[in-house]
Amino acid sequence: MATEFKTEEKVTVGPKSVAEEEMAFRDEVWSIPGGEAIRLCKQCGTCAGSCPNANFMDYSPRKVIAMVRANMKEEVLRSNSMWWCLSCYLCTIRCPQEIHITDLMYILKQLAIREGYVQKRGRSSNLAKGIVENVRKYGRVWELEMMVRYYLRTNPLGLIGMAPFGLKLFLKGRMPLKPHRIKNRKQMRKIVKMAEAMEAR
Amino acid sequence: MKYTYFPGCCMTGDAPGYEQSIQAVCPTLGVELIKLDDWNCCGATAYSSIAELQSFCFSSRNLALAQKEGRDLVAACAACYTTLRKANSYFWEYPEVREKVSEALAAVGLTYDKRVNVRHLVEILTTQDGILKTLEDKVKVKLTGLRVASYHGCQLVRPKGGFDDPEYPHSLDLLVKAVGAEAVPFPLTSRCCGGSMTISRPEITLGHIYKLLRCAADNGAQCIIVACPVCQINLEAYQGKVNSKFKSNFNIPILYFPQLLGVALGFKPKELGINRNIISSKKILSPYVS
Numbered sequence: 001m002a003t004e005f006k007t008e009e010k011v012t013v014g015p016k017s018v019a020e021e022e023m024a025f026r027d028e029v030w031s032i033p034g035g036e037a038i039r040l041c042k043q044c045g046t047c048a049g050s051c052p053n054a055n056f057m058d059y060s061p062r063k064v065i066a067m068v069r070a071n072m073k074e075e076v077l078r079s080n081s082m083w084w085c086l087s088c089y090l091c092t093i094r095c096p097q098e099i100h101i102t103d104l105m106y107i108l109k110q111l112a113i114r115e116g117y118v119q120k121r122g123r124s125s126n127l128a129k130g131i132v133e134n135v136r137k138y139g140r141v142w143e144l145e146m147m148v149r150y151y152l153r154t155n156p157l158g159l160i161g162m163a164p165f166g167l168k169l170f171l172k173g174r175m176p177l178k179p180h181r182i183k184n185r186k187q188m189r190k191i192v193k194m195a196e197a198m199e200a201r
Numbered sequence: 202m203k204y205t206y207f208p209g210c211c212m213t214g215d216a217p218g219y220e221q222s223i224q225a226v227c228p229t230l231g232v233e234l235i236k237l238d239d240w241n242c243c244g245a246t247a248y249s250s251i252a253e254l255q256s257f258c259f260s261s262r263n264l265a266l267a268q269k270e271g272r273d274l275v276a277a278c279a280a281c282y283t284t285l286r287k288a289n290s291y292f293w294e295y296p297e298v299r300e301k302v303s304e305a306l307a308a309v310g311l312t313y314d315k316r317v318n319v320r321h322l323v324e325i326l327t328t329q330d331g332i333l334k335t336l337e338d339k340v341k342v343k344l345t346g347l348r349v350a351s352y353h354g355c356q357l358v359r360p361k362g363g364f365d366d367p368e369y370p371h372s373l374d375l376l377v378k379a380v381g382a383e384a385v386p387f388p389l390t391s392r393c394c395g396g397s398m399t400i401s402r403p404e405i406t407l408g409h410i411y412k413l414l415r416c417a418a419d420n421g422a423q424c425i426i427v428a429c430p431v432c433q434i435n436l437e438a439y440q441g442k443v444n445s446k447f448k449s450n451f452n453i454p455i456l457y458f459p460q461l462l463g464v465a466l467g468f469k470p471k472e473l474g475i476n477r478n479i480i481s482s483k484k485i486l487s488p489y490v491s
Contacts, residue, residue: 088393089359
C-alpha cells in the first residue's frame with residue numbers, strides 16, 4: 001500500500017545524515033557493563049552540579065553523557081573529563097536516573113587508552129600504569145617504586161620536590177624500601193593473562 | 202565474632218599505624234579478624250581505569266579465597282572496600298562479567314560461586330549487635346572534652362548499598378560518642394578529599410583538602426578521625442603544602458579512628474602507632490594518656 005509516510009532508515013542531524021552503523025561509539029559504550037544506563041539520562045545536570053572537579057573538566061559529566069549519545073567519540077576520548085574524575089561517586093548517588101556516572105568515566109578512560117588518545121606523559125594515566133605494573137609484578141602495590149616510576153615518566157624534576165615528603169614518611173616507618181609480594185604470584189599472573197586474552201576477544 | 206580480614210596494600214605500606222591500632226582495639230571489643238591468607242591488591246581506582254576486567258578478575262581472587270573461609274570479608278580501607286564491593290556486585294549483576302571472571306578463576310583452580318559479604322570495619326563496629334555497648338563498657342579513660350571531627354570520606358559510604366547514608370553518614374560519630382568525646386558538626390564529612398589525584402594533580406587536590414581542614418577547624422575540632430588510609434595521608438601529609446598555598450596555619454592531627462578508640466581503651470599511643478603519624482597529637486591527647 002502506498003503511503004505518504006516513508007519509513008526513514010536514517011536519522012537526519014544537521015546537514016549530515018547519520019546512519020545507525022555510524023553510531024558505533026555510542027553503541028559500544030552502552031554495551032559495556034555499567035554503560036547501558038546512559039540511555040536514561042534526562043540531562044538534568046545534577047551530576048555536573050555535584051562533581052567537585054567539574055570546573056576543571058573540558059566537558060562536565062552531563063555534557064559527556066550527551067556527547068557519548070551523539071557519538072562524538074573524538075571529542076569525548078580526547079577530553080580530560082574522565083581523567084579528572086576522583087571516583088567519589090557523589091554524582092552516582094544523586095543521579096535521579098541511577099546512572100553509574102563514575103563507572104561510565106572508567107569505561108571512557110579505558111576506551112581512550114585503547115584508542116590511543118592518551119598522551120604519553122599524561123599524569124593520571126601514568127599513575128594508573130605504575131600501579132598496574134606493581135600489581136602484576138608483586139600482587140600488591142609498592143608505593144616507592146610506583147612513585148619513582150610515575151615521576152620519571154611524567155616529570156623527572158618533580159622527584160626532587162617529592163624527596164623531603166618521601167623522607168618524612170620513611171622516617172615514620174611509612175615508606176617500605178622493599179615490596180611485599182604475595183606467595184602465589186604465578187596464580188595472579190595467570191589470572192591477569194586470562195583476562196587480557198578475554199579482553200581481546 | 203569472627204571475620205575474614207582484608208588488610209590491603211596501605212596496611213603493609215604507608216599505614217602501619219592503622220593496622221597496629223586495629224590489631225590492638227579489635228580483640229578488646231571481641232572482634233576477631235582472621236587475615237585472608239595470601240590476599241592480593243584489590244586494584245583500586247587505578248587498575249580499573251586501565252583494565253577493568255583484569256581488575257575484576259584478580260579482585261575476585263580475594264573473594265574466591267574468602268569464600269573458602271566462609272565468613273564475611275572485612276576491609277578497613279575505604280578504597281579496598283568499594284573496589285571489592287564493585288567487583289562483587291558486577292560479578293553477581295552482570296552474567297557476562299560473571300562468566301569471564303569465573304573462567305579466569307577456574308583456570309587457576311579457584312571457584313567463586315557463593316556470594317561473600319564485603320563489609321567495612323566501621324560497619325562491623327557500629328552495626329553489629331552489642332559492639333558499641335562493649336566499647337562503652339570497656340572505656341578506661343573517657344575522652345571528655347575532646348572535640349573530634351569525624352571524616353567519613355567518599356568511598357566508605359558510596360556508592361549506594363552500604364551501611365550508612367551516602368551523603369550524611371554518622372557512623373564514626375557513634376564511635377566518638379561511645380568513648381565520651383564530642384563529635385563536632387562536620388558538614389563536609391563525606392566530601393571527597395581528592396586522594397586519588399593528589400599525586401597527579403596536587404594543585405587541585407590541595408584546594409579540596411583545604412576546604413575540609415577549614416570546615417573542621419571552624420567547627421572547633423581538635424583532631425580529625427578517618428577510616429581510610431588514603432584520606433589519612435592526604436589530610437595529614439599535605440597540611441604543610443596547604444598552609445603555604447592558602448596562607449593558613451593548620452596543624453590538625455589526623456588519627457585513624459581505632460587510634461582514638463584505643464586511647465580511650467587505655468592503650469599507650471605507641472601501641473596504637475600514633476607515634477607514626479606525622480602531625481603530633483601529644484598536646485590534645487595528653488590529658489587522657491597516663
